[in-house]
Amino acid sequence: METSRIDGEDEAGHRHSMRVTTGPAQVRHLVCDTCGHRRRVRAFAHDSAREHLAAEHGAGGFRTEYNGLGWLLGLVAFVVFLIVLAGYRR
Numbered sequence: 001m002e003t004s005r006i007d008g009e010d011e012a013g014h015r016h017s018m019r020v021t022t023g024p025a026q027v028r029h030l031v032c033d034t035c036g037h038r039r040r041v042r043a044f045a046h047d048s049a050r051e052h053l054a055a056e057h058g059a060g061g062f063r064t065e066y067n068g069l070g071w072l073l074g075l076v077a078f079v080v081f082l083i084v085l086a087g088y089r090r
Contacts, residue, residue, distance in 0.1 A: 002021070002022045002067060002070045003019060003020070003021045003022075004019075004020045004064060004065060004066045004067060005017055005020070005065045006018050006020065006046060006053065006064050006065075007062065007063045007064075007065070008050070008053045008060055008061055009059055010058045010059050010060075011058060016032070016033070016057040017032075017034070018030055018032045018052065018053060019033065020045045020046060020049055022045075026042065027041075028040070028042070030045060030048060030052070032053075032056075034057055037052060037056070039052075
């Protein structure tokens with residue numbers, strides 16, 4: 001499961017954030033850490049999160065942080081694949 005977080009600040013300087021978690025069948029779950037709003041979406045999850053933060057909390061200046069674990073595991077799997085492939089060519 002891959003998780004990212006979108007942060008934004010309102011005019012008063014308060015930070016608001018939403019978590020975007022990708023679950024089975026590419027269904028994304030949005031959870032607002034500020035107000036507890038929850039929503040399931042299939043596409044444009046980050047856009048939906050930004051819209052919620054802007055409309056409900058007046059936040060702007062968005063920043064997105066990604067969890068690097070998924071990328072790291074993918075890179076390790078790719079390297080292992082290349083090593084196995086090189087062993088078959090000999």
